Amino acid sequence: MTHEGPPLETLLHRLAETPAEFLDEPKIGSxxxxxxxxxxxxxxxxxxxxxxxxxxxxxxxxxxxxxxxxLAVTLLLTWLAADDWFLKRQLSAGTLLPLLEGTARELAEQTVAGAFLTDPDRSEEIT
Structure with a gap:
């Protein structure tokens, strides 16, 4: 069964307004x-x-x-998943964790995280 998600325009707008904290370098080691x-x-x-x-x-x-x-892609996905549309649905850990781990890994293998903000085709892929 397929579930309808939020409007694409809403997520693209949210992605374009990603706060600097979600674009900063992920902590790896020191x-x-x-x-x-x-x-x-x-x-x-x-x-x-x-x-x-x-x-x-x-x-x-x-x-x-x-x-x-x-991890940079994971940060972008966490920002998107914190949208009110998703929060109203109270997604389970069983739904969120595969997105933030598996989907982030798949997207990261194909594209650098910054491209999701600058390339319109990549922006649609992450949303």
Whole structure:
């Protein structure tokens, strides 16, 4: 069964207005600033889900060359998933975690995170 999502225009507008905090460097080792695991945990709480330490492990970078872009994409997805349309639906951890981990990984393998903000075709892919 397919569920209808929010209007594309709404998400594209939200993406275009991504705050700087969601565009900052993911924390990997001693570099970067944004603790992506904390951002994901906050999103889960907004949706009424309880984050667990094992769930958060996937959002802690260990190798910048492998994890940086994936975590940057995860930050963009968390920003989009915090939209009121999604929050009203109180998505479960079982729905959010595969998006923030698996979908982010797939998108990151194809495109650098910044392109989702600057390339209209890529913007539609992430929304």
């Amino acid at each position: 570099k970067g600033r944004v603790h992506v695991d904390s951002v994901v945990a906050d999103l889960l709480r907004l949706h009424g889900a309880a984050p667990t330490p094992p769930d958060m492990e996937a959002f802690t970078g260990k190798d910048a060359s492998q994890d940086r872009n994936r």
